[in-house]
Amino acid sequence: MKPRTKETMSMTKKRKKFEVNPHYSQVVNVQYHNYTMLVAIANYIDNPSIIARAKFYLDPDVDNDEKIHTMSGEGSFMSAILFNDFIIAYQRGSEGSQDALVQGLANREISMWK
Numbered sequence: 452m453k454p455r456t457k458e459t460m461s462m463t464k465k466r467k468k469f470e471v472n473p474h475y476s477q478v479v480n481v482q483y484h485n486y487t488m489l490v491a492i493a494n495y496i497d498n499p500s501i502i503a504r505a506k507f508y509l510d511p512d513v514d515n516d517e518k519i520h521t522m523s524g525e526g527s528f529m530s531a532i533l534f535n536d537f538i539i540a541y542q543r544g545s546e547g548s549q550d551a552l553v554q555g556l557a558n559r560e561i562s563m564w565k
Contacts, residue, residue, distance in 0.1 A: 469493045469509060471560055478508050480519060481533050484562040488532045488540055491555025497547050504529055537563060 475486040493505035504525070508518055522533055528548055531540035537556070541549055555561040 478518070480522065481508075484536065484564060485533055487560060487562045488537065488552065488555070491558075491561050492532060492548070492551055494560075495551035495554040497551075498545075501529070501548065505532075508533070537561065 469490045471487055471490050475483060478486050478489065481489070489505045489508055492501060493509055496502055496505075507513060507521070522530075525533060528540065528543045528545070531543045537552065541552055544552065552561065556563075
């Protein structure tokens, strides 16, 4: 795992941090452990495209039907975040995605239980 640079760490600090909410019903068709991975990705990844995808699913103002429709077209990493477990998401992720998942896990923000 590459150490995070001052630049990427400052980018992460400037972002609004999502908090894990035990009442996560705004994200439909995902289990709680998948929801916690979405939160970690939104908080710690440095890829703006993936941040936007995670925020889309975490946004309670986005219609649930739109979220369900969008889920069917996601790529392998985001599909793993939404429907699989941590190990599969980790295996499918880029190095930056893996770093974000590990940071969420280290901060005890990712649930490992289904």
